[in-house]
Amino acid sequence: MKLKSSILMLVAALSVAACTNPDRFGSDGVGAGGDPLAGADTGIVPGSASDPASPAYFQQAVGDRVLFAVDQSTLTPEGRSTLDGQAAWLLANADYTAVIEGHADEQGTREYNLALGARRADAARAYLQSQGVPGGRLQVVSYGKERPIEVCSEEACYSKNRRAVTVLAGGLTS
Amino acid sequence: MIYRAICMVLALVVAAQAPTAAQAQAPTAAQAQNGPLRIEITEGVIEPLPVAIPDLVAETPGSAEMGQQLARVIAADLSGTGLFRELPASAFISQVTDFGAPVQYADWKAINAQALVTGAVTVSGNNITVKFRLHDVFSGAELGDGLQFAGTVDGWRRIAHKVSDVVYSRITGEGGYFDSRVVFVSESGPKAQRRKRLAVMDYDGANVQYLTGSEAIVLAPRFSATGDRVLYTSYETGFPRIYVLDVGSVQRRVLESQQGVMSFAPRFSPDGRTVVYSLSQGSNTDIFAMDVASGASRRLTSGPAIETAPSYSPDGAQIVFESDRSGSQQLYVMPSSGGEARRISFGKGRYGTPVWSPRGDLIAFTKQSQGRFHIGVMLVDGSEERLLTASFLDEGPTWSPNGRVIMFARETQGAAGRSTLYSVDITGRNLRPVRTPDGGSDPSWGPLQR
Numbered sequence: 001m002k003l004k005s006s007i008l009m010l011v012a013a014l015s016v017a018a019c020t021n022p023d024r025f026g027s028d029g030v031g032a033g034g035d036p037l038a039g040a041d042t043g044i045v046p047g048s049a050s051d052p053a054s055p056a057y058f059q060q061a062v063g064d065r066v067l068f069a070v071d072q073s074t075l076t077p078e079g080r081s082t083l084d085g086q087a088a089w090l091l092a093n094a095d096y097t098a099v100i101e102g103h104a105d106e107q108g109t110r111e112y113n114l115a116l117g118a119r120r121a122d123a124a125r126a127y128l129q130s131q132g133v134p135g136g137r138l139q140v141v142s143y144g145k146e147r148p149i150e151v152c153s154e155e156a157c158y159s160k161n162r163r164a165v166t167v168l169a170g171g172l173t174s
Numbered sequence: 175m176i177y178r179a180i181c182m183v184l185a186l187v188v189a190a191q192a193p194t195a196a197q198a199q200a201p202t203a204a205q206a207q208n209g210p211l212r213i214e215i216t217e218g219v220i221e222p223l224p225v226a227i228p229d230l231v232a233e234t235p236g237s238a239e240m241g242q243q244l245a246r247v248i249a250a251d252l253s254g255t256g257l258f259r260e261l262p263a264s265a266f267i268s269q270v271t272d273f274g275a276p277v278q279y280a281d282w283k284a285i286n287a288q289a290l291v292t293g294a295v296t297v298s299g300n301n302i303t304v305k306f307r308l309h310d311v312f313s314g315a316e317l318g319d320g321l322q323f324a325g326t327v328d329g330w331r332r333i334a335h336k337v338s339d340v341v342y343s344r345i346t347g348e349g350g351y352f353d354s355r356v357v358f359v360s361e362s363g364p365k366a367q368r369r370k371r372l373a374v375m376d377y378d379g380a381n382v383q384y385l386t387g388s389e390a391i392v393l394a395p396r397f398s399a400t401g402d403r404v405l406y407t408s409y410e411t412g413f414p415r416i417y418v419l420d421v422g423s424v425q426r427r428v429l430e431s432q433q434g435v436m437s438f439a440p441r442f443s444p445d446g447r448t449v450v451y452s453l454s455q456g457s458n459t460d461i462f463a464m465d466v467a468s469g470a471s472r473r474l475t476s477g478p479a480i481e482t483a484p485s486y487s488p489d490g491a492q493i494v495f496e497s498d499r500s501g502s503q504q505l506y507v508m509p510s511s512g513g514e515a516r517r518i519s520f521g522k523g524r525y526g527t528p529v530w531s532p533r534g535d536l537i538a539f540t541k542q543s544q545g546r547f548h549i550g551v552m553l554v555d556g557s558e559e560r561l562l563t564a565s566f567l568d569e570g571p572t573w574s575p576n577g578r579v580i581m582f583a584r585e586t587q588g589a590a591g592r593s594t595l596y597s598v599d600i601t602g603r604n605l606r607p608v609r610t611p612d613g614g615s616d617p618s619w620g621p622l623q624r
Contacts, residue, residue, distance in 0.1 A: 073457065099412075106585070109526035109540050109569050110393060110616070111439045111452065112496065112503055114414065115459035115480040118436060122457035141413050142436060142454065146391050151365040151589040153566070 053093055055168045062089050065165040066124055070158075071108070073119035075127060083124060086166055087131035097170045100124050102142040105158035110144060117142030124164040211289055211310035211317055213257050213346045220603070222259035223288050223345070225252060226311075228270045229263075230293035230304065237297040240327075244295060244304060244334045250378065251338035251352045255579075256604030257345075261287050273305060279314040287311050291341055300326050304333050308341050318344050331380055332623065339622070349576040352377060355620045356572075356581060357395040357404050357421075360384065361593050361613035370615075372406055374421065377574075377619070379595075379609040385424055394570070394616045395419075398442045401620035405429070405440040405449060416440045416451055418466070430464065430471070439482045443510070444490045450474070450510075452482040461495055463510070474512035485529045486510060487554075494518070494528040494537055494554075505539060507554065518556030527570055530554070533577035536600065540569040540582075549582045551600055562602040572619045581608065583615040 339350025
């Protein structure tokens, strides 16, 4: 129960973060991720994005999500590269588990999009597992089109909404 | 529940005048004015039938306002079908002040009313009694016998809907649909963090009651055939799971709670004993059927495609569902025990959310084609496809109890996009919004109440 509630709180916290900081996967995120590795002796704030063992680092430097083409659940080369980073991080930080959330854009019916989100989340899960992350540490859930992060009705937004997001759980209490 | 408290009494009102003249006149199809009062709602174009609905006569002191409100609801029901046009009270020549007095048909004929509804109301404490008669003005006679409904004052709208159902049935020859409820998802808040809660309302959007809070996402409630239970999907555990809720007690229980799987898209079988639904295991989504009493479930589809949105035929023998096994979302029909499915949709575009009509003759669906969404209907073999609507995003049709009207959700485009319930005739006419306090989606139309 304790774990479950901390997962839910973390999911909630990260969803809020997702809404307030939609650009963190652009060049800013990568830049912020590059710095702490190079300047480790300049003082790392534990738990901040400069701490490579922190969820914030996972989210911003590694990248917590992969994107998909319209009605597709095939991983792109960029997606696989992001998941390589996620797998390495999860292997290095073995006390974390993860829930992979699959999402779809609004251009589809509700039920189909739930199933499509499941396919996307599972594609990410299968890849992480193929890279050595134990399946027991990974769960998948689909939100279909219920939780867009971008709200315009254009491809610029849709392309960011077609995603699988790896949301960390555990770690905090251990 | 207030509706539980209503005891509907149906009684014949002793007719002041014997209904004889209706048969006396020879019907001539070409001239509706001279034929029997009748709307054939399968006809292509309908000129709405002019109807006069004077305020119901108050037979107890202080019930005049009730008489007025009842007349307003009856008028709204009938004009809302698009088949009737209400004549304004300002046009009336005669006033109905005594329910028992003979009707001055000439006065109603003069203003071209073809149908006339007269009624009376008595209110005594919390009890209300409504008597009414339907008149065929040009025949100068009653159409059917007078009727009386009794109930409680807080259920007065239901009585008005029952009157409307009788009027509609007598004139169209079809079953009514006004005294029915719709369960739906009430939506509020911004698009990225929409709050959703289950709600139930009268078919016209009145009397909204909330069945859940908005702490967790809830999706796609579905009434049982008797309207006593609702199936829905909730994320309250963090994972989508199917729940069944008793409408009377608002008690709910989880129906499918296997660890590590997601369940959604549930629907009852017509007898209410089985629930057909989707399970996602890994990347694969298939259809299962569960015996509600025992909880035992069995697989109806297999294979790696997405199979979801199942809906039973009214006889329970078949299930229509959507699958992308061909490479895109299409509609299929299979025996309700599973087995070989045959594809029924072959048009351009993607087809989803099929729902079998309560009459058994049609399947309603959502179609996505060239960036637009449509609600459409087709025969159960997939032929005679007709698209009824078109917009940025229409989806999730549900049938009125008589199979003549479809309700669905329409979402507007962009960051300020909002979902609203609409209804449309199966002819594609009479598209109109259903007014709800907040946004609405995923409607499920329940049966006519008893």
